[in-house]
Amino acid sequence: MLGFAAHVPHYIARSTYPAAAVVILEAAQSATGLVLPGSELRARVNEVYAEIEDQLSQGDGELRTAIQGMESQYDAVSGAADRESLLAETADLPSADELGRRFEEFLAEHERGAE
Structure with a gap:
């Protein structure tokens, strides 16, 4: 039996955070040798990071x-x-x-x- 963990920053824990899913996906691939689809998920990571940066830039210092x-x-x-x-x-x-x-x-x- 295998288990995987990925950290999600607590300030976005209730939001979609595909970077954690990518970590789990890559760990599963590494452990099993399977090649799993994930290109759309990886593309979403950059979108979410951009959204976070945008929200932070609109926030106060x-x-x-x-x-x-x-x-x-x-x-x-x-x-x-x-x-x-x-x-x-x-x-x-x-x-x-x-x-x-x-x-x-x-x-x-x-x-x-x-x-």
């Missing part, structure tokens, strides 16, 4: 800064750039309290910079 900060923090903690599989290794992730504390610190620094 605080929104963009907060999202970029959370993504950078996730990448730093998870080492996402250095591994292919989310299940390939374990990592000590911060607790919800620690994430909350770091986010509050980030917001406080941002407010100090705006003054």
Whole structure:
């Protein structure tokens, strides 16, 4: 039995996010050797990324800064750039309290910079 996982940014978890489906599709292909259709799905990934960028560009600077900060923090903690599989290794992730504390610190620094 095989299982696959794909991360979806929490701020778009209730939206269509085909990049996660592509990750699962490619993992299934790699594990089984099957060649599965996915060109339309891959094309939709770029469309969704463009939509997200458009919405972020219409949002205020605080929104963009907060999202970029959370993504950078996730990448730093998870080492996402250095591994292919989310299940390939374990990592000590911060607790919800620690994430909350770091986010509050980030917001406080941002407010100090705006003054």
